[in-house]
Amino acid sequence: MAADYRLDRIDRRILKILQAEGRLTNQALASRVALSPSACLARVRHLERIGVIQGYHARLDPFRLDIGLVLFVEVILEGHSPEEQARFEAAIEAMPEVVEASHVSGDVDYLLKIVVANMMEWTRLREKFIGGDLGVDRITTHALMRKPKIFKGYPISDP
Amino acid sequence: MAADYRLDRIDRRILKILQAEGRLTNQALASRVALSPSACLARVRHLERIGVIQGYHARLDPFRLDIGLVLFVEVILEGHSPEEQARFEAAIEAMPEVVEASHVSGDVDYLLKIVVANMMEWTRLREKFIGGDLGVDRITTHALMRKPKIFKGYPISDP
DNA sequence: TGTGAAATCGATCCTTA
DNA sequence: TAAGGATCGATTTCACA
Numbered sequence: 001m002a003a004d005y006r007l008d009r010i011d012r013r014i015l016k017i018l019q020a021e022g023r024l025t026n027q028a029l030a031s032r033v034a035l036s037p038s039a040c041l042a043r044v045r046h047l048e049r050i051g052v053i054q055g056y057h058a059r060l061d062p063f064r065l066d067i068g069l070v071l072f073v074e075v076i077l078e079g080h081s082p083e084e085q086a087r088f089e090a091a092i093e094a095m096p097e098v099v100e101a102s103h104v105s106g107d108v109d110y111l112l113k114i115v116v117a118n119m120m121e122w123t124r125l126r127e128k129f130i131g132g133d134l135g136v137d138r139i140t141t142h143a144l145m146r147k148p149k150i151f152k153g154y155p156i157s158d159p
Numbered sequence: 160m161a162a163d164y165r166l167d168r169i170d171r172r173i174l175k176i177l178q179a180e181g182r183l184t185n186q187a188l189a190s191r192v193a194l195s196p197s198a199c200l201a202r203v204r205h206l207e208r209i210g211v212i213q214g215y216h217a218r219l220d221p222f223r224l225d226i227g228l229v230l231f232v233e234v235i236l237e238g239h240s241p242e243e244q245a246r247f248e249a250a251i252e253a254m255p256e257v258v259e260a261s262h263v264s265g266d267v268d269y270l271l272k273i274v275v276a277n278m279m280e281w282t283r284l285r286e287k288f289i290g291g292d293l294g295v296d297r298i299t300t301h302a303l304m305r306k307p308k309i310f311k312g313y314p315i316s317d318p
Numbered sequence: 319t320g321t322g323a324a325a326t327c328g329a330t331c332c333t334t335a
Numbered sequence: 336t337a338a339g340g341a342t343c344g345a346t347t348t349c350a351c352a
Contacts, residue, residue: 003223015219022181022215025329027345039320041346055218056181057312060174064162064211067313072263072270089307101308104231104301111231111301115314142263142270148248149260153216154226155274186328198337200330 005050010035012156014043015052019153022056059152062144068117070144075110075129078137085109091134097125164209169194171315173202174211178312181215218311221303227276229303234269234288237296244268250293256284 007015013033017024030040047053062070077084085103092098092112100113116122122141129136166174172192176183189199206212221229236243244262251257251271259272275281281300288295 007224015217015224018217019219020214020216022217025345026347036321037346038322038348042319052220052223053217054220054309055179055311057179057216057218058174058177058181058212059214059216060178060313061211061213062313065166065174065313065315067315072261092308096314098308099313100310101306102231102301102303103305103307105304106299106301108301110307113310140265142261142265142267144261145264146262147260148262148269149251149257150213151259151272152214154219154221154224154258155255156224156226184328185330195338196328197330197332197339201336 003050005052007052011043011047011052013158014040015047016153016156016158018044018053018056019156022058059150067115069115069119069122071112071114071116071122072142072144073112073114073129074108074140075112075136076107076138077109078135080109084135088134088136091128091132095125095128097121162209164211166211168317170202170206170211172317173199173206175312175315175317177203177212177215178315181217218309226274228274228278228281230271230273230275230281231301231303232271232273232288233267233299233301234271234295235266235297236268237294239268243294247293247295250287250291254284254287256280 010033014029017029017032026041026044027037029044030037033040035043044053075088077088088110089101089103092101092110097114097116098112099115102111103109104111114122114125116125126139126141128134129139169192173188176188176191185200185203186196188203189196192199194202203212234247236247247269248260248262251260251269256273256275257271258274261270262268263270273281273284275284285298285300287293288298
């Protein structure tokens with residue numbers, strides 16, 4: 001999947017723009033990076049094919065969706081062998097409530113983003129973590145109240 | 160901004176689809192929700208106008224961007240008055256390295272997502288947090304190593 | 319890799335229901 | 336609110352540099 005492809009200046013400008021304005025037309029994008037539409041489209045398709053662009057998404061306001069609760073959960077495993085990690089990761093892969101998982105260094109092993117309809121659902125899901133045989137030692141929960149700064153993409157330097 | 164507008168079944172289907180496929184053409188979207196293109200476009204524009212759709216973004220692979228380090232930082236403030244929170248939030252608003260901030264309930268006050276080029280940069284930025292007059296009591300840092308589950312949007316029920 | 323032209327397809331607006 | 340049709344603009348392919 002061309003994991004070693006080197007992004008040039010124009011690629012980076014394309015990525016920066018599409019990260020901020022995902023529905024920009026190819027023509028507008030082309031003129032902003034000073035390419036013909038066909039050359040620009042070829043680059044975008046290439047970036048998609050090699051996996052630098054992983055998808056396009058509408059960003060929705062979670063507080064307008066009757067989504068329930070958004071929780072950030074820190075997980076510490078009992079053991080840290082590859083097998084134990086794989087078992088845990090397979091378990092969360094199968095939980096639709098877990099919408100994002102990050103494996104991190106430090107005193108904590110995983111940071112999860114979890115969406116549940118209400119506290120009761122969280123109480124039930126919580127038991128799967130601590131009671132179950134997922135090899136979890138301890139979890140800490142934080143409930144989202146407000147988003148003072150919203151993620152709109154990674155910083156990409158122009159040059 | 161029509162914060163009380165009630166989403167109907169078709170709105171929710173539109174949101175679910177655009178959240179997963181942000182660059183879908185209006186025609187394709189229209190046929191998937193069984194509307195004419197013009198009616199579908201009017202709904203999408205409406206959802207954008209009232210702020211349920213906040214933007215469109217290409218999702219990029221952070222490990223392919225030479226971005227440096229992605230850090231998750233937990234922040235505990237010394238005090239919890241509205242003024243102290245506002246001061247802290249204004250400070251992180253002005254830091255481009257802080258790409259996302261969540262105000263959460265529990266023993267921690269804020270969860271930050273921070274992107275820095277390298278450890279040295281983080282060491283410098285860290286001092287702004289603990290040394291500065293931001294009213295920060297304590298921070299805990301986790302560095303992203305791997306993403307076993309990637310966020311692709313909130314769960315939206317069909318009916 | 320890039321350009322420009324040609325053909326197809328999509329977005330958008332307006333009218334009518 | 337929705338549909339249909341007209342118009343204008345965008346996407347995509349291809350021959351060529």
